[in-house]
Amino acid sequence: MSFDDTTARRAAFPVDPAFVERWSSRALSGEAISDAELNTCFEAARWAPSGFNAQPVRFVYAHRETPEFDALLSLLNAKNQSWARRSAALVFVLSRTDFVFNGQTVEVGSHAFDAGAAWAAFAHQAHLLGLSARAIGGFDRAAAPAALGLTANFAVHVAVAVGRRGPLHDLPETFHAQEAPSARRPFETFVHEGRFRGEP
Numbered sequence: 001m002s003f004d005d006t007t008a009r010r011a012a013f014p015v016d017p018a019f020v021e022r023w024s025s026r027a028l029s030g031e032a033i034s035d036a037e038l039n040t041c042f043e044a045a046r047w048a049p050s051g052f053n054a055q056p057v058r059f060v061y062a063h064r065e066t067p068e069f070d071a072l073l074s075l076l077n078a079k080n081q082s083w084a085r086r087s088a089a090l091v092f093v094l095s096r097t098d099f100v101f102n103g104q105t106v107e108v109g110s111h112a113f114d115a116g117a118a119w120a121a122f123a124h125q126a127h128l129l130g131l132s133a134r135a136i137g138g139f140d141r142a143a144a145p146a147a148l149g150l151t152a153n154f155a156v157h158v159a160v161a162v163g164r165r166g167p168l169h170d171l172p173e174t175f176h177a178q179e180a181p182s183a184r185r186p187f188e189t190f191v192h193e194g195r196f197r198g199e200p
């Protein structure tokens with residue numbers, strides 16, 4: 001999505017710069033990141049809010065240059081593999097769809113929403129560490145549950161390519177034009193006081 005508004009990458013109201021400065025790169029260096037860095041991102045996600053405090057989000061990850069990384073990478077579609085192979089780690093974001101509450105197993109209606117909140121915390125923490133984290137919805141959703149070792153009460157939401165930013169010339173040319181922070185819709189088009197006014 002793009003907007004003509006040249007102020008689109010400027011905050012309409014004061015926010016912590018991290019919210020505006022975070023963006024998801026495809027140009028990654030292939031350098032390793034440490035367990036400490038990755039665990040700091042997971043830790044930020046662990047503190048995300050969730051319905052019933054059920055904390056349904058789970059992560060499966062692998063560092064680059066491991067057999068597990070190759071297995072996770074192979075789940076991505078070819079286009080995403082072509083750039084995500086230079087990520088330092090691949091992370092799959094999952095959620096458990098049920099929850100034991102007062103001895104009863106109940107469905108967690110908010111599991112996907114909660115996973116989104118956790119992913120956002122993860123991505124912002126990655127940014128604060130100087131890393132890029134890009135979500136990837138283009139993967140083999142039929143194959144992923146078995147490949148990740150999941151039972152039927154888990155949902156797979158996205159893969160995330162995490163790493164340090166790298167030079168543009170290592171990124172397949174087809175992505176070069178998009179390798180920049182993206183715009184946002186104008187503030188007044190998404191916040192409604194009192195009642196939804198409809199879309200313009």
Ligand SMILES: Cc1cc2nc3c(=O)[nH]c(=O)nc-3n(C[C@H](O)[C@H](O)[C@H](O)COP(=O)(O)O)c2cc1C
Pocket residue numbers: 022023024025026080134135136137138139158181182
């Ligand atoms: C659910 C979801 C699925 C996405 N799928 C892909 C994908 O398959 N490939 C890709 O390169 N980027 C993917 N993205 C990244 C978005 O295109 C990106 O976050 C968006 O353009 C906003 O850019 P920003 O993260 O730099 O702010 C996905 C993001 C989300 C949240």
